Amino acid sequence: MGNLRNVHALRISRNLCSYCGACILACPLKALELDDEHCKPSFHSHICVNCGLCVEVCPTFKEFECVELRAAYAARTLIPEVASRAQDGGFTTSLLIAALEEGTVEAALVVSSSSEIPLLPHPILASSRREVIGAAGSKYAYTPILSLLEEACSCYDAVALVGLPCHLRALRLLSSLLPKYAECVKLAIGLFCYENFTRDALRVVGELIGADLDSIVRVSIRGRWVEVETKARSGRVPLESLEPYTRPVCLACSDYLACLSDVSVGGTGSSQGWSTVLVWSERGMKAIEACLKRGYIELRTLSKESLNRVYRVGRLKRARAERYLRGI
Ligand code: SF4
Numbered sequence: 001m002g003n004l005r006n007v008h009a010l011r012i013s014r015n016l017c018s019y020c021g022a023c024i025l026a027c028p029l030k031a032l033e034l035d036d037e038h039c040k041p042s043f044h045s046h047i048c049v050n051c052g053l054c055v056e057v058c059p060t061f062k063e064f065e066c067v068e069l070r071a072a073y074a075a076r077t078l079i080p081e082v083a084s085r086a087q088d089g090g091f092t093t094s095l096l097i098a099a100l101e102e103g104t105v106e107a108a109l110v111v112s113s114s115s116e117i118p119l120l121p122h123p124i125l126a127s128s129r130r131e132v133i134g135a136a137g138s139k140y141a142y143t144p145i146l147s148l149l150e151e152a153c154s155c156y157d158a159v160a161l162v163g164l165p166c167h168l169r170a171l172r173l174l175s176s177l178l179p180k181y182a183e184c185v186k187l188a189i190g191l192f193c194y195e196n197f198t199r200d201a202l203r204v205v206g207e208l209i210g211a212d213l214d215s216i217v218r219v220s221i222r223g224r225w226v227e228v229e230t231k232a233r234s235g236r237v238p239l240e241s242l243e244p245y246t247r248p249v250c251l252a253c254s255d256y257l258a259c260l261s262d263v264s265v266g267g268t269g270s271s272q273g274w275s276t277v278l279v280w281s282e283r284g285m286k287a288i289e290a291c292l293k294r295g296y297i298e299l300r301t302l303s304k305e306s307l308n309r310v311y312r313v314g315r316l317k318r319a320r321a322e323r324y325l326r327g328i
């Protein structure tokens with residue numbers, strides 16, 4: 001075997017890492033550790049035995065074919081406390097609440113916020129309606145949610161996972177390489193993702209609109225703008241001002257739709273207050289039916305034009321990745 005640990009260290013040092021947490025979970029010797037400040041694993045090379053597992057579970061440069069889409073909807077929550085907190089239509093939060101109440105899952109791996117700064121991401125295992133609602137809303141920062149899978153699978157038989165396309169690719173790799181860390185995931189919800197950012201991006205957004213970091217309560221990316229709500233007012237900054245805070249790993253990533261999930265969700269293709277929902281599996285369809293039966297969501301078939309808008313963004317992302325990969 002070649003020097004795989006160097007491959008991995010290079011990937012991390014060149015920012016070809018989305019801080020998904022899979023390698024931290026997989027390393028049998030704990031040679032990789034969380035490092036939230038730098039949004040990448042810290043590597044203790046003196047412990048490493050060059051087994052290569054970290055390279056094998058890493059989603060960077062790994063591609064999978066999408067299965068056929070089963071259904072596409074526009075959805076919005078009918079739960080008032082979700083509507084007041086959630087991003088877009090609040091679909092993901094409603095689906096998780098229904099899955100918890102149905103007993104399909106016992107807990108959900110979600111990204112919540114740090115207690116001091118509302119939008120600083122903090123992955124948690126949420127096992128109650130209150131915790132799930134507390135984690136509602138997008139946090140645009142690299143988050144190592146998969147590092148919690150060991151705890152999730154040792155505490156519960158069935159969990160939901162809400163993740164980005166790279167998290168879902170890593171989950172797929174884990175399910176064949178280290179199934180004990182993936183088999184408890186009974187519902188995988190994907191989020192559309194064009195790019196993500198380091199934690200500094202949030203600070204910069206605050207500076208650009210003249211707001212303290214801890215006063216920002218919601219950030220939404222809409223087209224070419226980052227819309228920001230603080231406790232007192234709202235503002236927006238051009239998305240391009242955050243370019244320095246995205247990573248090459250996102251430029252090399254061609255996966256927008258999160259089609260390795262059971263259900264994927266995003267704002268693209270739907271009007272404000274609604275979520276676009278793509279269903280990729282029978283499991284996803286059943287979760288939606290249960291949510292609908294409980295009266296937690298309103299659902300409409302997504303129009304062809306709206307679905308085309310989603311696919312168009314997916315094609316743009318793929319073309320960007322091809323250009324980037326040709327250039328390196
Ligand atoms: S090569 Fe093996 S021991 Fe070394 S960091 Fe990767 S997973 Fe850990």
Ligand code: SF4
Nearest residue numbers: 017018020021023058
């Ligand atoms: S993308 Fe994930 S698996 Fe790859 S190096 Fe980063 S944290 Fe590790």
Ligand code: SF4
Nearest residue numbers: 166193195196250253
């Ligand atoms: S663009 Fe790709 S690598 Fe970057 S955060 Fe999104 S899914 Fe992960």
